Amino acid sequence: MQMLRATHLATVKSAVYETRWEQFSVRRPARIIAVRPCLTGISIRSAEIVDISRGGATFVVSSAAGLPKHYYLNILGLAYRIGCAEVYRNDERIGVRFINTIEPEVLRRVVRADFMIGNMEATAARGSARM
Numbered sequence: 001m002q003m004l005r006a007t008h009l010a011t012v013k014s015a016v017y018e019t020r021w022e023q024f025s026v027r028r029p030a031r032i033i034a035v036r037p038c039l040t041g042i043s044i045r046s047a048e049i050v051d052i053s054r055g056g057a058t059f060v061v062s063s064a065a066g067l068p069k070h071y072y073l074n075i076l077g078l079a080y081r082i083g084c085a086e087v088y089r090n091d092e093r094i095g096v097r098f099i100n101t102i103e104p105e106v107l108r109r110v111v112r113a114d115f116m117i118g119n120m121e122a123t124a125a126r127g128s129a130r131m
Contacts, residue, residue, distance in 0.1 A: 021053035021101075024111045028052075030059060033081060034071040047094075049075065054107055056087070056097040064092055073098075077113055078106065 028049040035042055045067070047059040057073065067089075072081035073096070083099035 021055040023051045023053045024107070025051050026111060028110060028113070029076045031074045031076070032059075032061060032067065032071050033074055034068050047073075049110075050093075052107065052110055054098075054101045054104065056095065057084075058093065058095045061092050061094060064089055064094060067094075075110055078110070 026049055030047045030049050032045040032047050033042055034045075043066075045061050045063070047061045049057055049059045051058045059073075061067070069086045071084055071086075073084050074081045082102060084096035085099060087095045087097055089095075
C-alpha cells in the first residue's frame with residue numbers, strides 16, 4: 001500500500017547514498033545555512049563537525065528546532081557551501097549525506113586543518129604548563 005503513494009524515484013538507487021566512505025574524526029567549526037519557507041530569507045546556525053567523509057558528516061548544533069531536512073554546510077575556512085540531506089537527528093546531533101561527494105583534496109584540507117589546529121592547541125598547552 002505504501003508503494004502506491006511513492007514515486008518512481010523512491011526505487012532508484014544512487015551510488016552516492018549507497019557507498020560507505022572512510023570517516024575522519026574532526027572538531028571543526030561550521031555554519032548551517034538554511035533557506036526559510038517561501039524563500040523569505042536564510043537562517044544561519046553555528047555547528048561543530050564531529051566526523052566527516054567524502055559522502056557525509058556528523059555535527060552538533062546548539063538547537064535543531066525549526067531546522068529543515070535540506071540545507072547547506074559551510075565549513076569555516078572553505079570558500080563554498082556543501083548541499084546536505086539529513087539522514088538522522090538525535091537531539092542536537094545530526095547526521096547528513098552530501099548531495100554531491102566532496103573532492104578528496106577538500107576532505108584532505110578539512111582533516112589537515114583540524115590536525116594543525118589541534119597541534120597548535122597542544123603546543124600552547126604544553127608551553128603554558130612549563131611556566
